[in-house]
Amino acid sequence: MNCGMISVYPYPFIEKSDSALSSRKRFIYFLSNPAAIGQLTAEPFWIRNLFDPRTYDYHIITPPLNDKVNRAVYDFVLRGMSIRQIPDFQWPQGAEGIREDGNHVYYFHKASWMEHTFAYWMHNRKPDFYYSLNEKDREKAIQVRKRFHIPLEAEIVVVHNREPGWRPELKYHSYRDADINNYVPAMQYLSERGYYIVRIGDKSHRPLPNISHRVIDLPVHPQYSPDADLYLTAQSKFFISAPSGPLSLAVGFGIPVLWVNMPVLAGVWSNPGDVFVPKRYYSRHLSRYLSYSEIVTSDLLHYFRTEEYEKFGVELQENTAEELLRAVREMDARLRGDYADTGTLQTIQDRVKTIELQGHNRRRHACPQYPFFSIYLSQMQLSCEFLKINPWFIEERHWV
Numbered sequence: 001m002n003c004g005m006i007s008v009y010p011y012p013f014i015e016k017s018d019s020a021l022s023s024r025k026r027f028i029y030f031l032s033n034p035a036a037i038g039q040l041t042a043e044p045f046w047i048r049n050l051f052d053p054r055t056y057d058y059h060i061i062t063p064p065l066n067d068k069v070n071r072a073v074y075d076f077v078l079r080g081m082s083i084r085q086i087p088d089f090q091w092p093q094g095a096e097g098i099r100e101d102g103n104h105v106y107y108f109h110k111a112s113w114m115e116h117t118f119a120y121w122m123h124n125r126k127p128d129f130y131y132s133l134n135e136k137d138r139e140k141a142i143q144v145r146k147r148f149h150i151p152l153e154a155e156i157v158v159v160h161n162r163e164p165g166w167r168p169e170l171k172y173h174s175y176r177d178a179d180i181n182n183y184v185p186a187m188q189y190l191s192e193r194g195y196y197i198v199r200i201g202d203k204s205h206r207p208l209p210n211i212s213h214r215v216i217d218l219p220v221h222p223q224y225s226p227d228a229d230l231y232l233t234a235q236s237k238f239f240i241s242a243p244s245g246p247l248s249l250a251v252g253f254g255i256p257v258l259w260v261n262m263p264v265l266a267g268v269w270s271n272p273g274d275v276f277v278p279k280r281y282y283s284r285h286l287s288r289y290l291s292y293s294e295i296v297t298s299d300l301l302h303y304f305r306t307e308e309y310e311k312f313g314v315e316l317q318e319n320t321a322e323e324l325l326r327a328v329r330e331m332d333a334r335l336r337g338d339y340a341d342t343g344t345l346q347t348i349q350d351r352v353k354t355i356e357l358q359g360h361n362r363r364r365h366a367c368p369q370y371p372f373f374s375i376y377l378s379q380m381q382l383s384c385e386f387l388k389i390n391p392w393f394i395e396e397r398h399w400v
Helices: 016-020 037-050 071-077 111-121 135-147 171-176 180-192 227-234 247-253 292-296 306-312 321-336 342-366 384-389
Strands: 025-030 056-062 082-085 098-101 104-107 156-160 196-200 215-217 236-241 257-262 275-278 280-283 314-317
Touching: 025 037, 037 056, 037 071, 037 111, 037 247, 071 227, 071 247, 135 227, 156 180, 156 227, 171 306, 180 196, 180 321, 196 227, 227 236, 227 247, 236 247, 236 321, 247 257, 257 321, 275 321, 292 342, 306 314, 321 384, 342 384
Parallel strands: 025 056, 025 104, 056 082, 156 196, 156 236, 196 215, 236 257, 257 275
Antiparallel strands: 098 104, 280 314
16 A cells, blocks of 8 residues: 655654554554444444554544443444544644554545445455454353343344434435334344344434334333444344444444345445345436436436435435335345345346446546445345336436
8 A cells, every 4th residue: 555755743642662562553543433333333344454453553543432422332343452532633634645654654534535445455355354252242242132031042133224313413314214114014024033123223213113022122122221232233143224324333243234225325335145225216307216227327326415316306215114024035035045046146136236337337437536336346236026026127228
């Protein structure tokens, strides 16, 4: 990795005597928003995979913690890193890039650079680093199970649905929200299969209806504590969520993810075995739904704000209860190894990758700063059950 040179920039937590303790370089990173669990879990995961721990000692700066930070997750994902909480910390202006000065390497990029670079380096391979529980963690995980009356032999599915209550000021991300009630039939199916379903979120989320004793609504449960999010995710068979912060923990553990209510975003990367169920893009100008190829070959691929979609005349429609139920059945069957004919499945996914390559080529042309369509670079697969309901999605269509 090419590193430019800068003059010495003093950091109050780096002791001069440290240089005698290690020949490794100090990789220094500002994790600016630990209250966002997605940033808190994803950024250390990317760092550990992009910057070899045999070469670097990790030094992480964060703001002082507030009550929105999941302290159990914070302590776990930053384990083994040197951490300092510094109020009002800011990088020097004009220091964009990754810079080296002697034994110090400073990361001045936005996290989005690392997100896209990670997807590029992981193309057709798996990360070297995943989060994992040590023996002490596993003992805690057992205690968390007992606290919520989940038998040790029971399989767990974790569900997260993005709602606006946690950060109501982020109205520009409302296109990512969905209605939790549409998940109910899928949860009923999983409970009938013997799974324990754990819904994670925060107290602003709409409570679940009474479905089954196997469905645990953590945000309103009297026994909730922050370690439940960590340890129940780490023990889950698979994770169901829209692209939102909490699923970064599942990705970091290598837990299979069913990505539901998914906008087609350029920066999304997943592990092998993950499946996605996209939102439907309805064009008010064309009075019809847009195909995957139309989405990825247009400016829609670059959008991440609700007002951009509105200006383009496109409405993102969330998954129906039937789409979610059928996708969950599919994911369950895939993990058991008995879903569909493998030849048919491969033919569909080959077609999907051909479409995604179109999006990748568009990003390379239109976005030189981040010239990647990360879904193409990952091994995520499109839900076949979604296609049975919406066969037009992978038809070859062109803008007219």
